[in-house]
Amino acid sequence: MTAKIILLNGVGSAGKSSVARALQEMTAAPFLHVEMDAFLSMLPEALQENMPGFAYKTGWENGKPSVCIEAGPVGRRAMQGMRHAIAAMAGQGNNLIVDDVMLDGEMAQYQALLSDFELFRVGVFAPLDVLEARENARADRLPGLARWQFERVHKGAAYDLQVDTSRLTPFECARLIQQRFRL
Secondary structure, eight states, rough: OOOOOEEOOOOSSHHHHHHHHHHHHHHHHHHHHEHHHHHHHTTTTTGTTTTTTTTEEEETTTTTEEEEEEEEEHHOOOHHHHHHHHHHHHHTOOOOEEEOOOOSSHHHHOOOHHSSSHHHOOOOEEHHHHHHHHHOHHHHHSSSSHHHHTTTTTTTTTEEEEEEETTEEEHHHHHHEEEEEEE
């Protein structure tokens, strides 16, 4: 049986993890939730906000903070390893819900690595003001990250389905995904 992979792409604080957890509760077959944040947390603390891991540079855009992410060689290798690990997990027959923030053409790499599996690409959207409000309410987010990611995450991406978490609850988004892909 071919593994099924739901690839959720969206700005940080868009609600990808909440949608993934809701989807796990309603699918007929079990799905593992693979979070980009879990791979980021594997980096040593010294590389969390420092090259050669990831550097976060705050600037200003329209009078509001905007946090630019720069990946160093260790950070790039960690994210590349994540994509290959996802392919390896699917190769063992695991159904997966992947929660990622794609900024630099990662979708093409996912499509190449996961071509032997059923891949469903889902764009997770919300307006910038909603994302910024969610970001500000969370202690684990840098203010301005959503603003910087907003124009970049979905640029050039083609999806099999798009959901808007400002209009639908995580459960409603998950139900749409489940029904659309017969999960």
